[in-house]
Amino acid sequence: MSRYEEVRELAKKSVAPHTNAADKEGRFPKESFEALREAGYFGLMIPKEFGGSGGTLSDHAEVCMALAESCATTALCYMMHNVASYSIVASGSDEMKKEKLPAIAQGKKVMALAFSESGSGTHFYLPELSAKKEGEKIALNGRKSFVTTARFADEYLVDANSIEAEGLDIWSVPSEAKGIVFEDAQWDGLGMRGNNSMPMSLENVTLSSSDRVGKAGEGGAILSNIIAPYFVTGLAAVYSGVASAAQDVAIKYAKTRKYPDGSTLSGIPTVQEHLAKIYRLTQSARHYTFAAAKNGTQNAPNAVADMFAARINASENVVEVCRLAMKIGGGNAYAKRLPLERYLRDSYAAAVMAPSTDVLAIWLAQALIAES
Numbered sequence: 001m002s003r004y005e006e007v008r009e010l011a012k013k014s015v016a017p018h019t020n021a022a023d024k025e026g027r028f029p030k031e032s033f034e035a036l037r038e039a040g041y042f043g044l045m046i047p048k049e050f051g052g053s054g055g056t057l058s059d060h061a062e063v064c065m066a067l068a069e070s071c072a073t074t075a076l077c078y079m080m081h082n083v084a085s086y087s088i089v090a091s092g093s094d095e096m097k098k099e100k101l102p103a104i105a106q107g108k109k110v111m112a113l114a115f116s117e118s119g120s121g122t123h124f125y126l127p128e129l130s131a132k133k134e135g136e137k138i139a140l141n142g143r144k145s146f147v148t149t150a151r152f153a154d155e156y157l158v159d160a161n162s163i164e165a166e167g168l169d170i171w172s173v174p175s176e177a178k179g180i181v182f183e184d185a186q187w188d189g190l191g192m193r194g195n196n197s198m199p200m201s202l203e204n205v206t207l208s209s210s211d212r213v214g215k216a217g218e219g220g221a222i223l224s225n226i227i228a229p230y231f232v233t234g235l236a237a238v239y240s241g242v243a244s245a246a247q248d249v250a251i252k253y254a255k256t257r258k259y260p261d262g263s264t265l266s267g268i269p270t271v272q273e274h275l276a277k278i279y280r281l282t283q284s285a286r287h288y289t290f291a292a293a294k295n296g297t298q299n300a301p302n303a304v305a306d307m308f309a310a311r312i313n314a315s316e317n318v319v320e321v322c323r324l325a326m327k328i329g330g331g332n333a334y335a336k337r338l339p340l341e342r343y344l345r346d347s348y349a350a351a352v353m354a355p356s357t358d359v360l361a362i363w364l365a366q367a368l369i370a371e372s
């Protein structure tokens, strides 16, 4: 069984049963995270020498896609954990790796990303969050506007303007640090409702220079070279997974919905056209995501352009797939008797997350121009 199939089975059994409640009640899917922890998936991106699985970008994409077929929220929160943990693998000091990676691999530490701010919006690489020296220590002050897994993470990667060099720093901030304040009431999302993606203020949060990921001023390079590719490919995987789930429900519903004369919805040519388009768009999202992740893993030419394009492709396709699936589901879909409306709501987040697909399209064009 491939890793993708293995996670798909695990998710059907231990994640899917909690998805509806997470959506309806807007609560974090703790049980699903527990199942992933027990199965050892929090260590996917951690090298074997630190007790992890030594996974690649392709493994990251496969696991995120398989999870999203059962629960988009679980997949997105998990995806961000992988991106944050891999940033430490790729850029942390030896001491930081020794301290944090075994705990992440054992599932004792859940990681999250705290980059977006109300001011900078989708331009997360332009933070206003300030750092100041306090003797030997560094104090962070400011507010991050969306932090997925907020109250359920043990550590956050936070970007701030560097005080010791030109550019940005990325800090690893533990959840128990004094001065972290969450705004629970600010998260009531249209979709991805179990995400816990709320604002987090840092009020004089005191850190040591050893809490910085990478050297002073290296934050911009970490964002571009590590975080962006893993995050963008991870988003492509999550929303391809949502499209797959919608595709499966639409096909099944069309085959089983019967009229009094015994005919089925699937016998109607217009519905067949919708199904054909749903399949084409879903498979295009899935296959391009896997291909982009493989290219990224192998550092192939055009890998960056493919990762960006795969995310834009998946983000656009999932919304269209869900729109057509809703048509096939008709009144039952609208009355929420099918999960299609949840997929549609979840799918709208695909384009919004930073860098938004509009911004990413510009980056894609710039990557193509630079490579040609």
Ligand SMILES: Cc1cc2nc3c(=O)[nH]c(=O)nc-3n(C[C@H](O)[C@H](O)[C@H](O)COP(=O)(O)OP(=O)(O)OC[C@H]3O[C@@H](n4cnc5c(N)ncnc54)[C@H](O)[C@@H]3O)c2cc1C
Pocket: 080, 113, 114, 115, 116, 117, 118, 120, 121, 122, 123, 124, 146, 147, 148, 149, 189, 192, 195, 197, 349, 351, 352, 353, 354, 355, 356, 357, 358, 359, 362
């Ligand atoms: C479900 C969810 C989970 C999230 N989780 C996290 C998280 O864990 N960590 C985190 O840091 N952030 C997170 N975010 C925040 C997200 O990544 C974005 O930063 C945030 O939603 C952007 O906010 P904004 O509306 O202020 O963007 P704005 O900057 O106001 O952009 C609004 C729209 O304008 C367009 N736009 C803006 N600038 C340009 C441009 N130069 N060119 C073309 N078009 C442009 C884009 O289409 C964009 O979608 C999350 C958001 C959502 C919805």
